[in-house]
Amino acid sequence: MYAESERPRSIWLRAERTGRGPAPGHDRAGIAAAAVRLADAGGLGSVSMRKVAAAIGAGATALYRYVDSRDELVELMLDAVLADLRLPPRTGAWRADALAVARALDDVCRRHPWTVDVLQAQPPTTPHGVGLLEGALAALEPVEAPGQAKLEAAALMIGLVATIAATELAADRSTEEWRSAQEEYLRAVVAAGEHPHLARAIATSTPAAGDQDLLGRLLPRILTGLLDAPES
Amino acid sequence: MYAESERPRSIWLRAERTGRGPAPGHDRAGIAAAAVRLADAGGLGSVSMRKVAAAIGAGATALYRYVDSRDELVELMLDAVLADLRLPPRTGAWRADALAVARALDDVCRRHPWTVDVLQAQPPTTPHGVGLLEGALAALEPVEAPGQAKLEAAALMIGLVATIAATELAADRSTEEWRSAQEEYLRAVVAAGEHPHLARAIATSTPAAGDQDLLGRLLPRILTGLLDAPES
């Protein structure tokens, strides 16, 4: 099919083991688990090849025997956490089914906040990632729409879940002093009086009232907008 | 108010010039413009302190006289491109007005694709960024909702515009060989037959048919979901 073997291939099409030579001391699952542990503790930024290698007790560059690049390592990590997705059985009510898929993904984002950084960039093309896509498309099965529109809807749904989760997680994901600097500036803007609507909104805002279930209120309407189908 | 002057402050609260000492050879606007040029050409990743400094003909570390960190440089860049926002006058029809604000932001995202990376992370707290927030809140003025809800709606609206733009720009923003590897894997998944819905959606998908005006179809419904107001 392809010339010899030069073509760069996805990690998911490369066998983990060739059979020749000494047995590897580690495997993709263990590496991904160690990297996920690091990311859960300190965010994606604290996942470096050297740190992950150290975490599994290997030399700095041993990881490149298992992974072509850091991006591939992140793909491994994403697939590892998406393996925990618990997609409920379909009921046939497509709005509810799609919402259930979204909620399952949302759960993963809560457990592993760094996943939003990956999911916002592009839809996941890993084994469990395409499982998620399949689940979303299965939920949309009753809808009459061209395949292209459904693909877009599924991809966008994933991105939107990530964005909503990111918005709600924003407070946790930034440092204290950065937040206080932001707030000081906002206070100054409000005090300057040039932004009356912003001032009023902030004044009448109860700081603790994180509104509940954004996903449940938003997603059905978003899907309606994407697929232009009447309520059902 | 604060002890002496140690507290870290936002760059927008620091004067650009104190008056003493030699005149600076550069200014924030010029630095931001050079950085924006770099980002437009090669993405946010190709904006490094050294490259920006070289672009304005300065030594590697001269930038730190104007900016406390790279993150602040990005804030400068974001504000520079948000200065091009052309917010149309309000009409009083809040859905249409909010959509107009979103379209203005969408235009900026098309011209400077790297802005989506910044906007997805958190709402913009720069002079023109709060101008955008003010514009969004002004559009929502006729809506009866608590300030907190309106703030959330405005912030989420910005993030969603960025996510939608990111989805549509995804093809342009990745390298050719990465995309071909992804496609090869997807083809293999479809061929394996374990994902019937995905297979059907891809089979019936016309590759060129980027669906038009996602924003116009999505945003009104999203706002309805956020603010729970009847159509008007």
Place this chain on the structure above:
DNA sequence: GCCTTTCTGTGAACGGTGTTCGCTGTGCCA
């Protein structure tokens, strides 16, 4: 006018990053 103070720009340096390369040794296959 001078002097002090304060700021600008610089080059070197530190610790970190992703990644490449050549080496040693090991274990499988023929």
Place this chain on the structure above:
DNA sequence: TGGCACAGCGAACACCGTTCACAGAAAGGC
């Protein structure tokens, strides 16, 4: 048993953001 392909490693390269001490220049106070 010989040969070969692979695992792991250490050094190295080219970057990155950031800090620091130091040169020189311009403004303020006297």
